[in-house]
Amino acid sequence: MNDQSKFQSADNSVSHVPVAENSLNFKSVIGKFLAFLPYFFISIVISLSVAFLFNRYSTPRYLVKATMLIKEKNNRTGMDGADGFIQGMQLLSSSKNIENELGILRARNVVEETIRNLDFGISYYSIGNIKKTDLYGNNPFRIEIDSNHLQTIGGDLNFDLLGNDEIEIYSEDPLNIFVPNTGEIVDSKVKVLRQKFNINNDIVSEYFKFKLIKNDPYFGKKGGQQFSFKLNSFENLVNEYNNNYEVKPINKLSTIVEITKEGSWPNKDIAFINMLCQTYTQRGLADKNRTTQNTISFIENQLSNISDSLSSVENQLQLFRSANKIVDIGSNGANIMEQLIGLENEKSKEELKAKYYDYLFNYVSANKSYDEVIAPGAMGVQDPILNGLLSKLVEVYAKKKTLEISLKESNPMIQETNNTLKVLRQTLLENIKNIQAGNKLVRKDFDERISIYEAQIGNLPLKEQKLLNMTRKYQLSDKLYTYLLEKRAEAGIAGAGITPDSKILDTSIVEGKTYPKTSNNYSIALAIGLTLPLIIIISLEFFNNSINNHSQLQQVSKIPLVGNIVHNTKQTALVIANHPKSQVSEAFRNLRSNISYLSGTKSGKKVIMVTSTVSGEGKTFISMNLSSVLAIGGFKTLLIGVDLRKPKIFQDFKLDNSYGLTNYLIGRADKYKIVQKTELENLDIITAGPTPPNPSELIMSAAFYNLIEEYKKEYDYIILDTPPIGLVADGLDIMKHSDIVLYVARQTVSKKNYLNLINEIYANEKEKNIGLIFNDINFASAYGYGYGAYGYGYGYGYGSSYGSGYGYGYGYGYGYGYGSQYGYGDTEIETKPLWKRIMGK
Structure with missing residues (x-):
């Protein structure tokens, strides 16, 4: 069995722990998030607080809505009398194109008329600490300006209530000064300085004169409140409201329209929308009444002419009967007169139509607007082609007026509409000429038929002829006069029965608040409060290249882990000597136990090289305390400071650095003098x-390695505190002459890529006994150690209380829990703040 396999099979091995990987990773992730719980809480509290302040102090906006019915064309037919007259009038006036009506409702001139009918000339505000509130409809005072005196315009004139009817007036922004009667601006950018006034008197200064009228009798009695008012120009008001509301049908097939406006002052918007609906309705009624009045005027002109003729003929008839003692006409003459009167009555109606045709021809020829034309039906003309052409002309003209609201004259749509009007106008004029020609033939036919009966009158006695002619003229004028009176009465009835083509279904009300959306803002704030820390955690994981826990170290290196050194909170680096019962000391005892398995045998002299990738990873700290724990364990130990560039050992042990390894290597001291x-x-x-000019050459010299061989005869362990191998090449050569290489990685300081070099060496030289030491472990700050990631235990003869113990005399185990528990010793846990973790400090 080689050295590596022996180490991996040892009971106190810590490099391969039988813990389920998926469970470990999941609990590690949970641990990372639980470690950030306070920051989640703080983030949520801050986000919700910002949302609360935003909702409270933002100027709210409300949606105001009204609905109106626009009536469609009335298609009644086949009516006589007043109903027929009304129907004739409606042929022109009642054809409603919904898009045209929507355009009229949006028209600037409708807005202008609406503003004229409202009391928006002066705005009143209450001033709070953060925002001001419009007081329309609920203002405790009102202003009556003197139109003959200069006044301010274009900004707020503020005043503070001082109590006892005293106020102080001033302006924060420059104002314009104008003459109310003419509207002329006589000065600009004038700032009103603070002046005190009594509200019971006229308030007069160089720039204003007005009366403050109390709507609330207690207004001004107490101080502390702030108000302001502003004189608004008519043009600015129109610009403010024009195109600032929406008009649309509730659906494509409906003539019910919604009028909505969004704004910060709902009382004003309600008043505006209601007045807009009333203005539109009154304008429609006015258009209808104007057409009716034009018709009545035309009839009255005809009545005036006939009235004079009727009166003259009646007088002549009376005188003739008195002079000639003739009362009645004979039966033969009466029969002739009856026929003549009937024909002449029909002829007079045709002549009245002829006059209307002349009027219509002249009106269409001379006018460019067609919204006041007298309808043919009003004069008894029932020509469907004429009615159709005239209705079409009026409809296209109304469309043009709607387009002109939003488009310029050069727009192609208006140009096309003008061309259509031109064609319709010419067609209508040609139709009128044709009708006039036909009317002329009809009247000629009546003349021919009348001449036949007039010839028969010549056979009657002379006096009877004269009486018959006079009676005929009288009755003809009387019937025509009566006919016109009937038409005028019908027109009057029609005018009295005119109803608007629109009806307000629902007056404007506040539909609801559109801004700020309180619940949405709280939801967004909560989401931000949860997401922001989450992004920070993910960013830390993604961009942080530091080694933060044991699992990350194992992920980047296959080198066996032989020691875990917890964070040292003591004021000295010599923990073994000064704090033998501390957690750090227990960790070094465990490291001492594990080292014996790296050399391949438990006996024999060993040279242990301690190194790292860069400075600051704690290799000197490890060297000093490892040497100390070996010495306390009864092993004769020599610690050599091989880092000739940055010597540190002498400081902690308070030794003399004037003689050392450098002196020996340059031949100025023997091996006994430097110990x-x-x-x-x-x-x-x-x-x-002393620091030499050529440290690498000295370390790599034969003298150094011969010295090591000499000391191996005297010491059980030789600990070499070497330079970082990531910065200088000295350590790489020293490895060849070392029995054990201890490579130090420091939590949150060492980067994952720092281990690339030692990993390569380990992969290429499998027989080399290399072990990792994870230094400066802070359980609370390391993501993988907090809240159920890992637990560590040290003790004499047993493992940790949260896992299985391994070892001979010293235990080390894995478990799940927070922090660490030791057999005895001081607790050494320090939590790093978030900013240090983010900065990698």
Whole structure:
């Protein structure tokens, strides 16, 4: 059996422990997270606190919503009288395109009219420590400005209540000064300095004059509160609200629309949305009433003309009857007159239509807007082609007005609409000309038929002829007058029966708060509080190349682990000599027991080389205490400081470094002069001596190795504290002349790649007795050791209390638990703070 197999089979071996790997890894991972539990708690508390402050002091935003029904076109047909007149009017006015109406609701001129109807001219605020609150609808005071005096605009004018109706007015930001009557800005960037006033009097200064009216009789009695108000320009208000709300149907097939607005001041938004709906409804009614009024005006003009003619004919008829003593017309004449009046009555209606056609032709020819045209049905014209063309023209014109709300005149959609209007207008004019020609033929036909009966009148007596003509004119005018009166009455009835094409279904209400989303923010904060430490842990694992625990050391090296040296909290490095019952001392006793299995035999002289990769891993600390524990164990031991560049041993043992190994190697001292005795029996030391200019040449000289051979005759163990092999090549040559090589790795200091060189040496020289020492183990700070990762135990004659003990006299075992338990001795546990772990310190 070779040396390595002997070491691996020894009872006190610590390199291969029969623990289930999956269970170990899982518990190691759990241990890492449990070690960070305080940081998870702190992170969650901080995150939730930030979310609480954000939710409390952010200016909230609310969603305000109203719903409105926009009525569709009424398709009633086949009606007479007032209902028929209304139907004729509706051919033009009741055709509603939902997209056009949505555009009208978004129109700037609708917003302007809405703002004019609201009392948004002055904004009132209450000022808190963090934020200010709009007091619209709940303000304890109001301001009445003097329009003939200069006023501030464009910013807040603040005032503090001092108590007893005293206030102090000032501005924090520069303001503009303007003349209310003209709106002219006469000065800008004026800052109002603090001035005191009594609110019961007019408040007057160079830049403002107003009255403060109390809505609350107790306002101003107590001090300590802060308020402000701001005069808003009409243009700024319109810009603030225009395009700052949304209008959309509740679904594609519905004419019910939702009007929503999101803002920080819900009372103002409620007032705005309600007034917007009212403004839109009133505008629709006004458009309908204007069309009705135009129709009535046209009829009244005709009535005025006929009224004069009717009165004149009636007077002439009265005079003729009185002068000629004639009351009635004969039966023959009465029959002729009846036929004539019937024909002339129909002809007069056609003449009225002819006048309407002339009006319509001139209106369409001269106007570029078509929203005030008199409908054909209002004048008894029931031409479907004319009605269809005129309705289409009005509809396309309404579409153009909607597009102009958001598009420029040069936009292709508006250009296309203009072309459509041009074609429709020309087609309509051609249709009117055709109708006029047909109307002219109809009137000519009536004239021809009337002339036949007029010829028959010539056969009657002369007086009877005159009476018949006068009576005919009177009755014709009377019937036409009556017809127009009926039309005017129908128009009046239609006007009285006009109802809006929209209906407010639900006035605006606050739907809910949209910002901040309180529950979402707490959820996000909780997620961040949990995720941030998790990211830190993962980052530490991913980016940290340090060896933090026993399992990581075993993962990067197959070299047997012969010793685990716990963290030393004592003030001295000579722990064995000064604190023999400490945990560190017990660890070195266990190391002493394990070393005998690396040499291949339990007897014989042994040269033990102690080295590491870089400085600071504790090889000198290991060398001194290993030498001490061997000496205390009864072995005659020599400790040689071979690190000629940075000698340290003499400092801890308080020895003279003026003579040492260097002096011997350069031939200025013999082997007896350089050996120094210590307070420990069986322990001698050779210090490094003065630092030479050529340490590598001296160490690699034959004189050094001959010296080692000479001392092997006198000592049981020779401990060589050598330079780090990762920095200089001295140690690599010394290995060839050593029986045992102890390679030191220090927790959180040694990097995983530091062991590449010694691993390569171990792989290429299997017969070499190399062992690893894991130094400066801090159970609480090492991820793999805390909370159930590993437990270590030392004791005389038994192992740890949490695992199986191995060894001859000293035990070492594995278990699961927190910390370590020893047979006796001081507790040596220190927790490193997080920042040190992150920085690798």
